[in-house]
Amino acid sequence: MTFKNLSHYIDEYKKIQSASADNTMKKFKVAVLSSSTIKGLKEVLTVKCHDLGLFPEILLGEYNQYNQEILDDESKLYRFEPNLVVLFIDTRALLGDVFFDYYTLSAQDQKCLPALKKEYLDSLIARMKFKLKAKIIIHNFELPCTTPLGILENKQALGLVEFIETLNGDLRDGFKSDSQVFVFDYNSFLSNIGKREAFNYKMYYLADIKIDLSYLPALADQYLAYIKPLISMTKKCIVLDLDNTLWGGIVGEDGAEGVKLGPTPEGRPFMEFQKYILSLFSRGVILAVNSNNNLDDVLEIFREHPYMILKEEHFASMKINWNGKVANMKAISEELNIGLDSFVFLDDDKFNREMIKSALPQVKVVNLPEDPSLYLEVITQLDDFNTFQITGEDMKKGQMYAQQKKREEFCKSAYDIKAYLKGLNIITTIQKANKFNVPRISQLTQKTNQFNLTTRRYLEEEIKQFSDSTDCIVFSIKVEDRFGDNGVTGAAIVKKKAKEWIVDSFLLSCREIGRGVEEVMLAHIFEEAKKEGIGRIIGEFIPTKKNEPAKDFYQKSGFILTEKVGDMELWSRDVAGGFPYPEFIEVIKAS
Amino acid sequence: MKKLKSILSMILEIEESSINDQTSPDNVESWDSFNALMIVSELEKEFKVRFTMDEVTAVKCVKDIKESLKRHGVLLQEE
Numbered sequence: 001m002t003f004k005n006l007s008h009y010i011d012e013y014k015k016i017q018s019a020s021a022d023n024t025m026k027k028f029k030v031a032v033l034s035s036s037t038i039k040g041l042k043e044v045l046t047v048k049c050h051d052l053g054l055f056p057e058i059l060l061g062e063y064n065q066y067n068q069e070i071l072d073d074e075s076k077l078y079r080f081e082p083n084l085v086v087l088f089i090d091t092r093a094l095l096g097d098v099f100f101d102y103y104t105l106s107a108q109d110q111k112c113l114p115a116l117k118k119e120y121l122d123s124l125i126a127r128m129k130f131k132l133k134a135k136i137i138i139h140n141f142e143l144p145c146t147t148p149l150g151i152l153e154n155k156q157a158l159g160l161v162e163f164i165e166t167l168n169g170d171l172r173d174g175f176k177s178d179s180q181v182f183v184f185d186y187n188s189f190l191s192n193i194g195k196r197e198a199f200n201y202k203m204y205y206l207a208d209i210k211i212d213l214s215y216l217p218a219l220a221d222q223y224l225a226y227i228k229p230l231i232s233m234t235k236k237c238i239v240l241d242l243d244n245t246l247w248g249g250i251v252g253e254d255g256a257e258g259v260k261l262g263p264t265p266e267g268r269p270f271m272e273f274q275k276y277i278l279s280l281f282s283r284g285v286i287l288a289v290n291s292n293n294n295l296d297d298v299l300e301i302f303r304e305h306p307y308m309i310l311k312e313e314h315f316a317s318m319k320i321n322w323n324g325k326v327a328n329m330k331a332i333s334e335e336l337n338i339g340l341d342s343f344v345f346l347d348d349d350k351f352n353r354e355m356i357k358s359a360l361p362q363v364k365v366v367n368l369p370e371d372p373s374l375y376l377e378v379i380t381q382l383d384d385f386n387t388f389q390i391t392g393e394d395m396k397k398g399q400m401y402a403q404q405k406k407r408e409e410f411c412k413s414a415y416d417i418k419a420y421l422k423g424l425n426i427i428t429t430i431q432k433a434n435k436f437n438v439p440r441i442s443q444l445t446q447k448t449n450q451f452n453l454t455t456r457r458y459l460e461e462e463i464k465q466f467s468d469s470t471d472c473i474v475f476s477i478k479v480e481d482r483f484g485d486n487g488v489t490g491a492a493i494v495k496k497k498a499k500e501w502i503v504d505s506f507l508l509s510c511r512e513i514g515r516g517v518e519e520v521m522l523a524h525i526f527e528e529a530k531k532e533g534i535g536r537i538i539g540e541f542i543p544t545k546k547n548e549p550a551k552d553f554y555q556k557s558g559f560i561l562t563e564k565v566g567d568m569e570l571w572s573r574d575v576a577g578g579f580p581y582p583e584f585i586e587v588i589k590a591s
Numbered sequence: 592m593k594k595l596k597s598i599l600s601m602i603l604e605i606e607e608s609s610i611n612d613q614t615s616p617d618n619v620e621s622w623d624s625f626n627a628l629m630i631v632s633e634l635e636k637e638f639k640v641r642f643t644m645d646e647v648t649a650v651k652c653v654k655d656i657k658e659s660l661k662r663h664g665v666l667l668q669e670e
Contacts, residue, residue: 005633007602039625202644203628213632 006040006213013043016050028231028459030223031059031082031134033066035093036210044220049227056227063208064093070124078131083459084230085128086137086223088186089121090210091164094141102160103148110158114166121171125181133461135388137226138175139186140168145195179389179439182226189222225383230459232446235364235384236338236397237286237316238277239329241347242293246274246310247301248372252293256300262307269372274309276379281314284397285385286336288317290328290345295320316401325352326359336401337511339449344384348372388460389439396487403484404511421515422584424481428520431488431590433467433474441476441491444507449546451518452507453539453553454568458493471496473528477521479512486512492521494528500572501529503539513549516582522557524587526579538562539571594637595656595667602629615652630656638665 032041042060049056059080061069066087069077077085092099094117102110121138128136143164153159158166168187175181190198193215203209211219228234243250247270248260260266261274281287287310291298298320302312312318317335319328325347333340341362347353348368357365364384368375407424431437442460449455458466467474477490489509495502503525508518529537539554555561557579559571573579581587599614600607603621616622631647634640634656640663650656657667 005636007598007629007633010629011601040629200632202642202647203632205644206647207624207628209628213629214636 004217006044006216009044009047009217010040012047012050016047027055027057028084028227029057029059029080029082030084030086030227031061031077031080032086032088032223033061033069033077034086034088035064035066035090036088037063037208038088038211038216038219039063040213041216041220044216045223048217048220048224052224052228052233054227054231054233067124070127073131082132082134083461084137084226085132085134086139086184086226087124087128088139089141090139091141091144092210102163107157110163113163114158114170117167118170118174122174125175129180133465134180135226135230136181137184137223138171138181139184140171142187142190142195143168179435182388184222184226189219193218221383225386228384229386229388232443233384234342234387235285235344236342237288237332237336237344238280239288239290239332239343239345239363240277241349241352242289242291242298242320244348244372245346245368245375246270247305247308251297251301256297256305259301259305261301261305266372267307269375271307271309273372273375273379276376278309278314280385281310283385283390286338286397286401287315288332288336289315289320290325290332290347291320292322292325293320316404325355329356329360329363336404344382346379387439387443396485400484400486407481407483418584424483424515425586426515426517426584427480427586427588428517429478429480429588429590430520430524431476431478433463433476437476437488438463438467440488441474444476444488444491444509445505448507448509449544450510450549451513451553452505452544452547453503453550454505454542455544455547456505458505463493466493473501473525475521475524477508477517479515479517490517490521492525494525496532496534499535501525501534501537503537506539510549516585518553519557519579519582520585520587523579523581524589526575529575530578534575536572536574539573541569541571542567543569593668595634595653595660598633598637599630599653602626602633610653612654612657613652634660638663640665 030045032038038060042058045058046056057080059076059082061077066089069075095102098105098113125136125138128134141164143161147153147160149156149159153161156162171183175183190211198211198215200209200212203212240246243252246261248266249258251259261270262268263271277287299312301308302310317332319331321328323331329340329343329345333343339362340360343363345353345356345363345365346368347356353365353367356363366378366382369378433441439460442458442463445456445458445463463474466472473492473494473496475492476488478488479486479490486509489512491505491507492503493505495504506521508521525537539559541550541554543551554571554573557573559573561569562572563570596607596610599605599610603619603626605619605621616627627650631642635642638660640660642659642663646659646662650659660667
């Protein structure tokens, strides 16, 4: 991997300072605290975010002031109120004199060190967790590659290297089930670059630089992998070309038996590329095909080729025709009901890539290298599928989209919409916000555009605050039908006032619209309001470019437009009389 | 020389044409200690050399940089 020079980023940074922020994007703040000089990182990170259309506020802590920043209640860090904090303490700073004096210590003192250091780090993290709602990223520690004991290093009771290893292991284990704290494997990051390459002694002695300036862009990329899920900028679907992408050669010319795929030097890169894509499918990434080919040729490979790893059942959509890549891409987006900004496109052909890039700039187009032996390296570097937590919905997403195919076929065979909905045997489960569905509710507020009445974007920590408050009701809805489980696809946030309740957020994934689920959600709100003797429900509606499908919802549901505040419409309906649940849907209320 | 000037110009935000042997931290305000390190880092990367610590601390002006580069076998074409 090559990176642009630091000066390039600093130059770009100055240029974008005047640019205006895209106001539909969720605002977020990142703080980086470090024990060594990482001047320039702010500029790099800002430029890299800007390239993705993001305008974060970034606070770079003063050099080696992380202790004070964390311990002082009035510090810049706490006044800044970041959404993400990176704590980057390097091995030399953590150990101080012990870095050199380790082997002058008694075995007893050495033995105490891992727990002592872990305790210290825990106390810093605990302080931040107490003061901040932010996600916290802590670097683990670089393992030294040389020690004074040389080949006897690992014959010690607890050698220096083993001490750091132990500390890294304890860090990992300590935060394994912590949804707020993430350990960044800085040691592996450095190994990947080469530790001798990353550490420049002269720069270290001159300015306490412990990672060479030229690798700050690489480090910023690592932080981006955490920023993307923070704002739910997660890709959902990989769209694949076939010839020279999933196999070597062109099936139309070389025949199914002539393509390169299998345990040979030329075939293995494609086979392993497919295996990696299959593992992405298993973590919930949706797959689709976009290929200019004859369908029969392709199906022969999918069905007959002994080393074809990916099968038809793994793909939610297959566009194999001569309609052109751009048209196919749009068709896949419509068929799966996923926005173009959720797609990653993989194609060996530069011309096709450029075409997609210019026609559909929302799609992430990966530059596959000319040499197929490098495909795997490129795809393993993608950091677009990260989430802070793999939700149940995420894991099953590939499967769910395959079920949707069957659902649509059933719709075509039903007489009318009512019979269709009845025949679906929909079961909905309403669940108050809890620690399991909060990440999903936040994700829904950030990703749902069409059936979203106010399009208010909330981070996980904000949803948690609402649900902890007694003045708020936050719930999610899970939908199942005869074809399978769609998972949690809707949510609402209701703010309680003395006489009336205000629907702050009300949203439903677009693939559920028009099946009565939105009525279930509304009926639930009315039911709860009635129990508490509330007079009326006020529904807020804020029009956007994308939420046309939700425009008439309150009107159709018997609400009356009472007021307009700027763009926002306020709709009202009395609670007396209630709002009926649809007949054909079973409603379960989970405790 | 062209590459050296373009690196200096980019980091220090000054016109390439204004750079000569006598250009130094004394007459260029943006040539602070951090930018000095960035110059070292990017020259080392561009010309695939590693300066010694003494070379870095001894630099007083552009002429000194050129001489260091020459010592490391980098041929700079004078324009």
